[in-house]
Amino acid sequence: xxxxxxxxxxxxxxxxxxxxxxxxxxxxxxxxxxxxxxxxxxxxxxxxxxxxxxxxxxxxxxxxxxxxxxxxxxxxxxxxxxxxxxxxxxxxxxxxxxxxxxxxxxxxxxxxxxxxxxxxxxxxxxxxxxxxxxxxxxxxxxxxxxxxxxxxxxxxxxxxxxxxxxxxxxxxxxxxxxxxxxxxxxxxxxxxxxxxxxxxxxxxxxxxxxxxxxxxxxxxxxxxxxxxxxxxxxxxxxxxxxxxxxxxxxxxxxxxxxxxxxxxxxxxxxxxxxxxxxxxxxxxxxxxxxxxxxxxxxxxxxxxxxxxxxxx
Amino acid sequence: xxxxxxxxxxxxxxxxxxxxxxxxxxxxxxxxxxxxxxxxxxxxxxxxxxxxxxxxxxxxxxxxxxxxxxxxxxxxxxxxxxxxxxxxxxxxxxxxxxxxxxxxxxxxxxxxxxxxxxxxxxxxxxxxxxxxxxxxxxxxxxxxxxxxxxxxxxxxxxxxxxxxxxxxxxxxxxxxxxxxxxxxxxxxxxxxxxxxxxxxxxxxx
Numbered sequence: 001x002x003x004x005x006x007x008x009x010x011x012x013x014x015x016x017x018x019x020x021x022x023x024x025x026x027x028x029x030x031x032x033x034x035x036x037x038x039x040x041x042x043x044x045x046x047x048x049x050x051x052x053x054x055x056x057x058x059x060x061x062x063x064x065x066x067x068x069x070x071x072x073x074x075x076x077x078x079x080x081x082x083x084x085x086x087x088x089x090x091x092x093x094x095x096x097x098x099x100x101x102x103x104x105x106x107x108x109x110x111x112x113x114x115x116x117x118x119x120x121x122x123x124x125x126x127x128x129x130x131x132x133x134x135x136x137x138x139x140x141x142x143x144x145x146x147x148x149x150x151x152x153x154x155x156x157x158x159x160x161x162x163x164x165x166x167x168x169x170x171x172x173x174x175x176x177x178x179x180x181x182x183x184x185x186x187x188x189x190x191x192x193x194x195x196x197x198x199x200x201x202x203x204x205x206x207x208x209x210x211x212x213x214x215x216x217x218x219x220x221x222x223x224x225x226x227x228x229x230x231x232x233x234x235x236x237x238x239x240x241x242x243x244x245x246x247x248x249x250x251x252x253x254x255x256x257x258x259x260x261x262x263x264x265x266x267x268x269x270x271x272x273x274x275x276x277x278x279x280x281x282x283x284x285x286x287x288x289x290x291x292x293x294x295x296x297x298x299x300x301x302x303x304x305x306x307x308x309x310x311x312x
Numbered sequence: 313x314x315x316x317x318x319x320x321x322x323x324x325x326x327x328x329x330x331x332x333x334x335x336x337x338x339x340x341x342x343x344x345x346x347x348x349x350x351x352x353x354x355x356x357x358x359x360x361x362x363x364x365x366x367x368x369x370x371x372x373x374x375x376x377x378x379x380x381x382x383x384x385x386x387x388x389x390x391x392x393x394x395x396x397x398x399x400x401x402x403x404x405x406x407x408x409x410x411x412x413x414x415x416x417x418x419x420x421x422x423x424x425x426x427x428x429x430x431x432x433x434x435x436x437x438x439x440x441x442x443x444x445x446x447x448x449x450x451x452x453x454x455x456x457x458x459x460x461x462x463x464x465x466x467x468x469x470x471x472x473x474x475x476x477x478x479x480x481x482x483x484x485x486x487x488x489x490x491x492x493x494x495x496x497x498x499x500x501x502x503x504x505x506x507x508x509x510x511x512x513x514x515x516x517x
Binding site for chain 1: 350351354355358359362363366368371372375376379380383455456459460463477478479483484499502503506507509510513
């Protein structure tokens, strides 16, 4: 083979995609030709550099995607094919095993999951019916309507409404009860109620050290819209502050969180364990921080770490 | 170690057999089986989308859209190709749509403007070794930006073939099956992609 032909074949040779006879010819040529061997080395160096640009999945992203998919499928599924559970604990257990154990379950009991996953619909229709309309006899007064599927008027002045109905229940148990823990994990995502989120994060941080709890706390710190919830979750992450994935998340939070109190708490958590990445992120923050106090805390932290305050 | 590897091979062989059973269960409406199927593939799907699109938001969209399409259309799967191929046809189509739209918009969501010029969001938290010095960091950043620019300059199809071969380790024949083209066409695509990358990165590697 000529040098020209081998040079052209090198990318496919590198990926092992040449026909065996062509590959033999390339190898024979490479044994004798310094120039083509150097070209192969350049191909390897380029591939190694490109390898290093592989994007990492942010912590918790896969779990979030699974959760969102479960919700999307729940919304798609016709109500008729959803299972119903009879006893309350069975129903809750099914629902929360479905939602929160490591994994996803797509067939979810309508009542319990609607109460949590579609909580934003809840309470909107509780109590008296808008406009003082009469309820059908089968409609229980303490019901919560999670969604209305169809509305069909007829000529006799009646209207037929197909709806999904849930019921509020009180469940109690010990903190170490797995069902209670799963309910608490679910409550950290209760969209409409920051008070519930704060309470549940507070309880979880004091009564659980599992990977599931850690994930929920990281999720709250990263995505919860309420700074009170984020601060509570940060308290809970103290015991995980040396975990590399948690530290990576904290670094991201430090640079993007709008709340100065949150940023200060993150600085305290990060500097408890020194590493090069912490110095780098603190130096970045000093350059962009608007809040004088946070900037000062950041500068003090860098000095305590014997690092320069700015980047050059 | 050898036993571990042999165990992994056995597990894969068994899982291939099981997979057909799982798919049949999904087709008959078993949603636990659907969960099992999703969990077998979703991490690699998300990695593919994230690496191709360099945007967590877009990668999430691809993930959800892809598995919803699987959910809606699994009854049409007839075992005339592997499930992996069928799934990746769906995923690559959605990703290609994203890449094409991006080409039109000339938008690169992973790049943000800063006072120091455009910076890739992916760089923000890149781990630096304890001995990394400012010169080395600058060099790495330049090389990284150049690689990203080179990847962006590829056509969507070249980018996809390069992604599937280089990062996902798929053979060109399988890539051809996924993209509905021949092995030869996939080979040409990979060749063009590597040539373009070499031109852009020439003096840095």
